[in-house]
Amino acid sequence: MSAGSPENALSVNLVKAGSTKIRYPAGLVRDDxxxxxxxAPWAAPHARDFGFVRFEPGDVLTEHYWRDRWYAVKEVRTVGGRLKGWYCDITRPAVLRGAELLVEDLDLDLWVSADGSSVLRLDEDEFEESGLADRDPSAAEAAVRALDELEHLARTEGLTGLVT
Known part of the structure; x- marks a missing residue:
């Protein structure tokens, strides 16, 4: 069975503040x-330039979600296979229900360039504005710990070992 086969098709549902932020089709590669x-292919119909990386139609994301960790790591490659880097979302642990992968985005993100020379913490202002620290202090603490853990790992060992 290939990742794109109908038997392995699922929908990734990224939720933020109780509402679906984006839903897109993906192929299950593995579930251990x-x-x-x-x-999954880049889900937007147009390119998006973040300043530090440009996501384009045709880019392929291999996305790793954990049921016991507060993050997701997305390896981003061009249509030709060149590694652009890793976009990491801080999330609650993922839940797979049938053919739907449910992921709650907690606003914090990390970008790691392909060569590891650039490690950027992103959206900390959005995280503060979200009010999660007031609504759910333990979740906010877990999110910050997850971001710190990923940043440390990216700067010391790289993310390749985490996702292979």
Whole structure:
């Protein structure tokens, strides 16, 4: 069975503040009971330039979600296979229900360039404005710990070992 086969098709549902932020089709690559790996094309119809990386139609994301960790790591490659880097979302642990992968985005993100020379913490202002620290202090603490953990790992060992 290939990742794109109908038997492995699922929908990634990224939720933010109780509403669906984006939903897109993906192919299940592997599920070992703890980590769920899917592959999906860049979901937007147009390119998006973040300043530090440009996501374009045709880019392929291999996305790793954990049932026991507060983050997701997305390996981003060009249509030709060149690694652009890793976009990491801080999330609650993922939940797979049938053919739907439910992921709650907690606003914090991390970008790691392909060569590891650039490690950027992103959206900390959005995280503060979200009010999560007031509504759910333990979740906010877990989110910050997850971001710190990923940043440390990216700067010391790189993310390749985490997702292979």
């Amino acid at each position: 009971g703890t980590r769920i790996t899917v592959r």
